Amino acid sequence: MDIQNHYYGHSAALAHHCGLTRLRHISGLLQHGWTVSNPILAQFGDFSDRGANRRRLAWTSSSRAWSVEEPISYSSKGEPLIDAIGAPYLYLLDAIRAAGKLPERTERSLVLPLHGTALLKVNGDHRAYAELVRQREGQAMVSLHVEDLQNPEIAGAWQEAGHTIVSAGERRDPYFLGRIVWMMTTSKRVISNRLSTSSLYAAISGAEVETYGPEFQLGSNAEVDPGAVMRDLWPEFYQESPDQAALREIAAAELGVADQRSAEELKRILGWDGSTMSPFFEYWLSGPVSKAQAVLGIKKRPEGAHATEAGRSPLHWLRHPLKHLPSPLPALPPLAPIEPLSI
Incomplete structure (x- = not known):
């Protein structure tokens, strides 16, 4: 019922698993990215007043979604309105593997620096990081977020150090996740300067994962930047020679391997076993209105929602209105790993 359900090609990955031939609207709200905090608050805060009616679809039942901050609510039929279904990446990776379409792994290292968004910029020395990677990895493939690609200083720092720049595309691109699968399954090593969704994808895909490099700060408020929390909760990712088996175990828990559903179960949970007319109208009408009210401050968001964006005026969102x-x-x-965009 919101555009975030289709971010990064997630709905496409689920559609392949369910045997569909076209995308459909999802009945509920799908977690679109890994988060240190409660994903229900972090990603669904704009729709808090619809909690009694809308199913929330988290990646894993061991995530912060089941914390005391957000008690589980139930439908009129007594069904829980929070379901864990596993990360869409898992379904796409499994489907591509089952189809025998996984590419061969190379000796290349892949780097994914911490990135910002249209609302939150990252402060950090990309030039120093690019040089450090060159010393330790040699020439690497560097996947930059679309926001960073638009910054000539960031892209130039990596290019001048001799690295190859690629992109998975922007978040509404349905090919995004297929490109991530290609990068994670063809690279021997995956490097970042902070634990991220990509680190988990790499670990579960069988790549060697390492976290090193200069500290980057997300946004201007260091108090809400989750970087320090990540080190405290998952120090295994920050060790000099990490235990790769331990990283895969953490990735499996955080991505929800144990919570993956069969095609029939998933179709029922997503509302794909019947008409999607109601989610269609919510997607085009009530969803955008509800989000606009939250952005403009007409509707109060719950405490802790969108913590890294707290305190920003509506003008920050209105500078990029079409993104919402x-x-x-x-x-x-197609059901296949897809080569990333070359820059």
Whole structure:
């Protein structure tokens, strides 16, 4: 019922698992990224007043979604309105593997520096990081976020150090996750300067994962930047020679391997076993209105929602209004790893 359900090609990955030939609207709200905090608050705060009606779909039952901050609510039929279904990446990786389409792994290292968003900028020395990677990894493939690609200083720092720049695309691109699968399964080593969703994807895909480099700060408020929390909760990722088996075990828990569902179960939970007319109208009408009210301050968000963006005026969102609006669903991408965009 919101555009975030289709971010990064997640709905496409689930559609492949369910045997669909086209994308459909999801009945509920799907977690679109890994988060240190409660994903229900972090990603669904704009729709808090609809908690009694809308199912929330988290990646894992061991996540912060089941904390005391957000008690589980139930439908009129007595069904819990929080379900764990596993990360969409897991379904796409499994489907590509089952189809025998996984590419061969190379000796290349892949680097994914901590990135910002349209609302939150990252402060850090990309030039120093690019040189450090060159010393330790040699020439590497560097996947930059679309926001960083638009910054000539960031892209230039990596290019001048001799690295190859690629991109998985922007978050509404349905090919995004297929490109991530290609990068994670063709690279021997995956490097970042902070634990991230990509670190978990790499570990579960069988790549060697290492976290090193200069500290980058996300946003201007260091108190809400989750970097220090990550080190405290998952020090295994920050060791000099990490135990790769331990990292895979953490990744499996955080991505929800144990919470993956069968095609029939998933179709029922997503509302794909019947008409999606109601989610269609929510996607185009009530969803955008509810989000606009939250952005403009007309509707109060719950305490702790969107913590890293707290205190920002509505003008920050209104500078990029189209990023929040729904758009027609694209065609279902092919079931295959997809080479990233070359820059």
